[in-house]
Amino acid sequence: MKSKYAALAGVILSAVLGGCGGDGEQTEMVSPSASTMAATTPKYAVTATTTSATTRWAPAITDTWQIQLTGRLNTSYAVVAYDIDLFDTPTATIATLKAQGRRVICYFSAGSAEDWRPDYSQFTAADMGAPLSGWAGERWLDTRSANVRQIMQARMDLAVSKGCDAVDPDNVDAYTNSPGLPLTAETQLDYNRFLATEAHxxxxxxxLKNDVGQVPVLAAxxxxxxNESCHQYQECDTYSAFTGQGKAVFNIEYRSKYKTVAQRNALCTGAKAANLRTLVMPAYLDGSYRYACD
Incomplete structure (x- = not known):
């Protein structure tokens, strides 16, 4: 997982946790305020090359989930949706999950170039900005670039061909970081709307992955x-923009303090009250442990 919050989490938690919806399954695994953001007409739109008449799936606010982005995938959790890596997960594994009645969300980084991905060579030097702090081999992308957008369209085409029900585009808040590119709140809104339009x-x-400052504008x-770590950063209230529309909010928390039963119970009480589907997981999402508030 390549995200600012996962990077802040530091090392993977290694202890087995207990209490508050603890899941005993263990695996061997590998801002500007929203009020200032006016809706804008996309300046850098790329016309979709693929259309679908299929009615798309929409997660319900109560849907349970699992996310695992590295390691040997554990497919045994009785959840509604799995969030897995688009490139690394074989089509056969996605088919297996769907045969089990699961929905599949496919993860890819929409805002950074990762030098281990098979389409990395398609990015030009002009497409790339500064390195992501703490993530070797990864650089911010110029999300205004038509070439970048065409690569993301191809990634969504791959998601369709592999049988994914949804996509999880990461790193869509470059303007709140130091991307080494002239990216702003306005360019981020334009790009995130582009991603939503192309997916649909x-x-x-x-x-919508993180980008907390723009949640009220983009929730519709x-x-x-x-979301990663909204409890840690006291940002969960913002997600009423989604839950108020009956839309699911999938949340991950990484902090070591959730090892303790009292802290985890408090976390889960707050998560349930806010209608968030909260998991406590290791920072690198390798499946080594999982505790669910549901």
Whole structure:
């Protein structure tokens, strides 16, 4: 997982946790305020090359989930949706999950170039900005670039071909970081709307990943949200923009303090009250442990 919050989490938690919806399954695994953001007409739109008449899936506010982005995938959790890596997960594994009645959300980084991905060579030097702090081999992308957008369209086409029900585009808040590019709140809104439009054109649901400052503006255009560490940063209230529309908010928390039963119970009480589907997981999302508030 390449995200600012996962990077802040530091090392992977290694202890087995207990209490508050603890899941005993263990695996061997590998801002500007929203009020200042006016809706804008996309300046750098790329026309969708694929359309779909299929009615897309939309997660319900009560849907349970699992996310695992590295390691050997554990497919045994009885949840509604799995969030897995688009490139690394074989099509056969996605088919297996769907045969089990699961929905599949496919993760890819929409805002950074990762030098281990098979389409990395398609990015030009002009497309790339500064390195992501703490993530070797990864650089911010110029999300205004038509070439970048065409690569993301191809990634969504891949998601369709592999049978994904939805996509989880990560790193869509470059303007709040130091991307080494002239990216702003306005360019981020334009890009995130582009991603939503392209996903919907392909019959895919799409989640808004983090980008907390723009949640109130973008909630109407995304089907669900995925958040990292909103409890830690006291940002969960913002997600009423999604839950108020009956849209799912999938939340991950990484802090070591949730090892303790009292802290975890407090976390889960707050998560349930806010209608958030909260998991406590290791920072690198390798499946080594999982504790669910549901």
């Amino acid at each position: 054109a392909r019959g895919l649901a799409v989640g 255009e995304f089907d669900f949200a995925i």
